[in-house]
Amino acid sequence: MRPEQLSYHIKYSYILSVRSYDPFELQKLQALLKSGSAVAELAAAGEKLLADQAAAGVGAAATKAHLQEVFQYALWGNKTDLSMLVDASKLDVNASVKSAAQGAGAAGALILDQFEDVWAGLESKAAGGRVDVILDNAGLELYTDLLLADFLIESGLADQVHLHGKLLPWFVSDTMEKDLEIVLAALEGAAPPEGMQARRLDLFLASSRRPAPPLSAAQVQQQQWGPVQRLAQRWRGHLAAGRWVYKDHAFWTTPFPFWWMQQVSPDLYADLAASKLLIFKGDLNYRQAHMPTPANASLHDAGACVTGVSPSLKLAFDCRWPLDAPFTDALGPFRPAPLVTLRTLKADVMAGLAPGQGAALDKVDSQWQVNGKFGVVQYAP
């Protein structure tokens, strides 16, 4: 075994040994408990969307419109993460979807929307097959990602959805395997505060053996909770039948940029290549996909990427692309399958905008690259 392989093996073994430990468990619990009304509202919207889908038959126009809607849920769900928006009760995903549709304004907007290309890519392929979602934050964002994964299955666009989580809470609220179970268990219980709180606390106490901390939860009417429980039941079915497959490869929690995946984790790269669409969630996944390292410039030339914009070691590997650099340049050699990123911008790594668009956005909101109010649906075939 070569020294670098040995070091990777040691890190991997360590990660596996601590995979159940999550110092942010309590904060994740609190954020989900407060999101009860958003959860109920989205379940009702999702249920209506599936009923409309069933009524419209398998018509491409209806499926396209409905997919676009669940894409928006998953995109704006990315506003929630414990590093920025701790109290998810303040997030109104539906309001974000509406304000985004009205164009760039101070409240935030979708600044790049390549959904049409995503749809064209999907349409060019046979129905069914596999779609992958590379997850980001647990709690409300995970819930919106599961709404998307559910629609992919129920509409027949995919036979299988592979969900990629993390072995560690790397950027605080990252989804781990137990977070999927916690969300499902919380949805299955009675309406919050009672149901959700009781189920979540049971799980928390079982894993931490600490006394129950005081937590506050949203108040939701029992009748509003019916759609949520029905969702949870169907989602359990997806997991049991293998329509949903949860995975957590160690590569996702190493410092390696995705540019290196094929060399560092060829098994993961080959696995992703079997997908017809990779959906990357969130800001960190976007940054990772755009992080060629200057230390190995001979492996892949970083081209127009400017490095060293931050004093921290982690960020020193980030690249400040010209905002109008082609997205495919920024992805470098990482092209296992067609991919789309659903991301609200929280860090100044961005490529693929139109010339002059960055300057125009500066006038709307000087913090547009980092405040999480602006979103992109960005596609590479």
Ligand SMILES: O=P(O)(O)OC[C@H]1O[C@](O)(CO)[C@@H](O)[C@@H]1O
């Ligand atoms: O949860 P997300 O969307 O990946 O966001 C993570 C981002 O949040 C921050 O921690 C703070 O903005 C960034 O450094 C990081 O890129």
